[in-house]
Amino acid sequence: KLKDDLWLLKKGLSAYYVIDGQQRLTTLIILLHEILCTFNDNEGINYGQKSEWIDRFLYRSYNQLYKSFVFGYEKDNPSDEYFKTKILEQESSAADKYPETLYTANLMFAKEYFKNRLKSLSKEDKEAIFDKAINRLKFNYYEIDDSLDVYVTFETMNNRGKDLSHLELLKNRLIYLSTLLHEDDETKGRLRTDINETWKTIYEYLGKNKDNPLDDDDFLFNHWIMYFTYDRSQSDVYAEFLLKKKFTAKNVLSGNISIKERNK
Numbered sequence: 001k002l003k004d005d006l007w008l009l010k011k012g013l014s015a016y017y018v019i020d021g022q023q024r025l026t027t028l029i030i031l032l033h034e035i036l037c038t039f040n041d042n043e044g045i046n047y048g049q050k051s052e053w054i055d056r057f058l059y060r061s062y063n064q065l066y067k068s069f070v071f072g073y074e075k076d077n078p079s080d081e082y083f084k085t086k087i088l089e090q091e092s093s094a095a096d097k098y099p100e101t102l103y104t105a106n107l108m109f110a111k112e113y114f115k116n117r118l119k120s121l122s123k124e125d126k127e128a129i130f131d132k133a134i135n136r137l138k139f140n141y142y143e144i145d146d147s148l149d150v151y152v153t154f155e156t157m158n159n160r161g162k163d164l165s166h167l168e169l170l171k172n173r174l175i176y177l178s179t180l181l182h183e184d185d186e187t188k189g190r191l192r193t194d195i196n197e198t199w200k201t202i203y204e205y206l207g208k209n210k211d212n213p214l215d216d217d218d219f220l221f222n223h224w225i226m227y228f229t230y231d232r233s234q235s236d237v238y239a240e241f242l243l244k245k246k247f248t249a250k251n252v253l254s255g256n257i258s259i260k261e262r263n264k
Contacts, residue, residue, distance in 0.1 A: 016143070026083075027110055028133060029071050032057050033088055034114040035130050046127050057134070058088060077196070079103050087111050101200075102207025165216035166239040171199045173247050180252045
């Protein structure tokens, strides 16, 4: 949803979905923010003003009326508002409308970790870390073609490295399948909103006890038993059923899955 950033787009800049690397970018931006917070507004950092680095890596202001964040989450993700207000410490009238989740707790953990580690460092040490973060990290950057579906690409690329939970993969799969339904755009949009709201509630409750959060896939396993079947024939049989047999593009295109059934 880019309607709030139209003024930025008119400057010739483009917005992108990050398919792979969200956690690394999030961690990096939190580190940069915490380093900048240790400097006064009029202090120079690596031959640049603090305001210049904020404008480049954190957010850009226009006319003191609009603020566009360089990196963030989708507007309907509770982590988006939390990231802006609690992590980057910006004001928002919607700050109290979204629940804290296990994911927002992880964001705060990273913020506090960097804040505490930076306390004992000298200005020169912090500038050295800042320099490494902005000038010496290397990224593999690939811009995918518009003909590739972002949800399919997300699922494919995130099968590497640290595994996503089956619960995360299922959400992405359901949103992707919603694009294949033989329904009007308004109906598809409502379904996607319902999926996002449902997962928002799930993660809120899984992370209620931050000292002992509930496991994503334990929840999904028990949900599968209640609504589908129980089978111990193989490891992760519930994920095999949900992702490879039940919620597939083939079943949607053949009409074997309806909106009502996907609302389970």
